Amino acid sequence: MSLDERNKAMLAIDFCGLKFNSPLVLLSGCVGFGEEYTRVSGFSNTDVGAVCLKGTTLEPRLGNPPHRIAETYMGMLNAIGLQNPGAHKVVEEYLSKLDFSETRFIANVSGSTIEEYAEVTRIFDDSPIDAMEINISCPNVKEGGVAFGNDPDMSARVVEACRNVTKKTLITKLSPNQTNIAENARRCIEAGTDALAVINTLMGMVIDIEERKPVIGNNQGGLSGPAIKPIALLKVHQVYQVSRQHNVPIIGQGGITTANDALEFIIAGSTAVGIGTALFYDPLICPKINAGIIDYLNRYKLKNVTDLIGTLKLHEDGGGECSG
């Protein structure tokens, strides 16, 4: 086996039966419909295990008014508002342009009602897409006026409705804006999700003091970037206490910008790790993170990155709360 082949074998993972080139997953909302970053010379979708496409609803949506983004200390806010051309157009026009030999493509299913989530899932089920991620952290929902993702009952109902219409891999993206993420994870697993994505952005605000107005057109937005990494890591650790009992893998995400960040998430219990905002800093970051992971595995004489999942050694006399 050549060095290159051995390196590839160290990174390759099985994710719910899907072959990933690497544990890295490009996150929904950061990479358009899968082809956008290939504009950058040197970037390749083959460097990652999977690419999550932009959040898709049944009907086209224009999204929020500008400004949609604002810089913060070690991060950024965004409020794009699910701008997308609708599920049918995504399947007909965008999926046909993707090269499925390069990586796995995951659709991101969004909606305002349970029926809409199920219908979008059904449309993607009848397409070449490899898997679907259910986005239950959208704040603009009809029922109850609260996010589906912050209510374990509603989360479970959405997952169940999607599960009923597809046999493809379902990943449920959990919101950090809730009291007990591990309990929500348990309910989603019971409702039939195959995997969990932990976490989505945290809600935040930035104010222009001259105008005394929020910078973001939507007034509030989702915080991402290195600022949220410790929060995301703890959420992964909490969710893992539940998910490992069911052999349900986690895509850990939130502020990962280096190989060490990625390794922390894997040690905490992630099978795969999401890269989002870091791409905005450096579009060529993925091969660097892959190389850093390989170096670490070599240092500890580990054959594959999966050997590292959930190997966290907690302090025996440490405190903290862990559900599950």
Add this chain to the structure above:
Amino acid sequence: MNYSKTRNTIFSEQARVFEHNAQAGNQYVMRLRAPLTASHAKPGSFIHMQCNPELLMRRPMSIMRADKNTGWIEILYKVHGDGTMRLAKRKVNDIVDILGPIGVPFKLGGYRKFPLLIGGGVGIPPMIFLAEHILKTAPAVHPLVIMGSEIPFPFKARPSKIMVSGMPEGVIAAMPLLDDWGIPSRLASLQGFAGCFEGYVTGLARQWLDSLKPDLNNEVEIFTCGPTAMLEAVSQLAHEYTLPCQVSMEEYMACAVGGCAGCTVRVETDDGPAMKRVCVDGPVFDAASVFPPR
């Protein structure tokens, strides 16, 4: 296999600072060695640059000039916030991480005889790039560049050696670089700068347009870049005189490669309203699509 035509069109370059000169009004001109960007840049293209390695989010900057033979590009910026403040501290020989060139440029070639280029503030750079491009590629075309600024202009204005008919008396200040190329330019400001038109760029443009013989009006087209309010006023002017007009837009930007849809502007299309990304669907748009005639 269905490889997209857009693949590998943006380059990641570690660009060395060649020159970095402070101008009046806390503005700076930076010349960078970035051969791939320089050889592919077109008027309207921009770069997405790291101001400083510790500041992670990049900043979009219009390209003012590009020399593919020697591989340099030039940008102009005004210190406005944390990013540009850090950028201003970069020294000659420092390495700056850039992505470029990005964006749909101005529609080049097939020009009308009298292109009117209107730049405001840090919207001036694409107008310089376009003027130089016209000079090199379309010798029979006679551009006029009108620039506006409410802080000192980022160059030492001097009385123009080139006559422009229809200009109000005393409006003689010009950008030396353009004057040396033989391209007429005139300046507008409310700040009472010597030799400048006292008013908005649209006021000066209107006087010039009104001075043209009616049949010559059909020979004018407008290219513009600057603050949104100015772009809207220029677009209305173009509509009033039924002139084609292309605007280069600006919006807060995260990825700059079309991935995040953070930098959109509302555009009217044949299929109704759409949110278009300034980074890769623009930054140049047809004026009437962004600013529908009132």
